[in-house]
Amino acid sequence: MAVGKEIRTKIGSIKNTQKITSAMEMVAASKMRKAQDRMEATKPYSQKIRKVIGHLAMGNTEYKHPYIIEREVSRVGFIVISTDRGLCGGLNTNMFKDALKSMKQWQDKDVEIDLCLIGSKAGAFFSRFGGNVVARKTHIGDAPTVTDLIGTVKVMLDAFDEGRIDRLFLVHNEFVNTMTQSPRVHQLLPVEKDDDDDLKHHWDYIYEPDAKELLDVLLVRYIESLVYQGVVDNIACEQASRMVAMKAATDNAGDIIDDLQLIYNKARQAAITQEISEIIGGAAAV
């Protein structure tokens, strides 16, 4: 029957799309679980290291590491973590909006900005939007390692050491739960003091070789672990957001198929009715 051919083809193509989106939803759901585990696994390290640094900073008042000292701001650095792939709802867009908002605050004070971008979406966005990109890393995959990020972090830390930037921020999505991911901007450098009473111990460590060298290494590791945590967090967000987006897409495809099916049935019925009335009309005329 010629009547509904177009509609039938359309239904077929939407069904195919639906198959893809529902497969993507399931893949994202399973990847999300793994990403969440990975996210949990990163927490003990940064908590421990933060405690040790707090202790060191408390115990060694005569040595102030540059990463702890607040200084006059003339240029700031932003590390922006985005996803590598799209089809994950408004995740990246929301984060870029927040990043731009906080960058605007600095620009209003005539402070210039250096960018370090992780993930290809950030690269694409800022190359259109403009911005001084000093380091970039893409294709980190689903299971990144700290090694993947050392380079980008080092570029920013070197810039801080040499006084090219005076503050360093990290922008990424924070995983709240499967339905909620919120963009977050927080300061990496100088390291914000944490007035935890737990840190006021009455004992001190024996240092080998000495406190200064250990603090140097620890602070770098600490920043790296925070950036790594940001990346892992962002991956969990990506998968959760993709899962929700793909679920919505699958549902929408279902709705469209239902609508089209109705139109198709109506058209088919109209055609049959017309044919019958033509036959009857023909028979009456004979």
Place this chain on the structure above:
Amino acid sequence: MYTFQLDIVSAEKSIFSGSVKSMVVRGELGEMGIAPGHAPLLTSLKPGSVRLIDNNDQESHYYVSGGMLEIQPHTTTILADTAVRAEDVDEAAAIEAKEAAEAAMADQNSEIEYSRAAAELAEAVAQLRTLQSIRKKAGK
């Protein structure tokens, strides 16, 4: 027999957690054995194995590629690095990241082309969708 709590954690995962009777690590200034009740200590580690004897007198080995050892009165933590870290290796990674940024800057044309094409595609899709909804209304 006394034991102490030991946690070996890296930035990526927790490697070991449990109570142990003693352990031997490769510190910056040489091998050292840690027994329960050791004085608080903070030292950096060289790449090498961590040998520990657990509650059941079982000996086990873990490899760490450097890191930090922290001993507190009741707990001991090894903050392990996930890869061998050397200044020049880090430097090479930093240069790579910088080059990626520069290459992306130089390659901006293609990205602009791409975004223009994407915008055109979005427009075409929107037109199609409008057409579809008109057709749908007409169908009903």
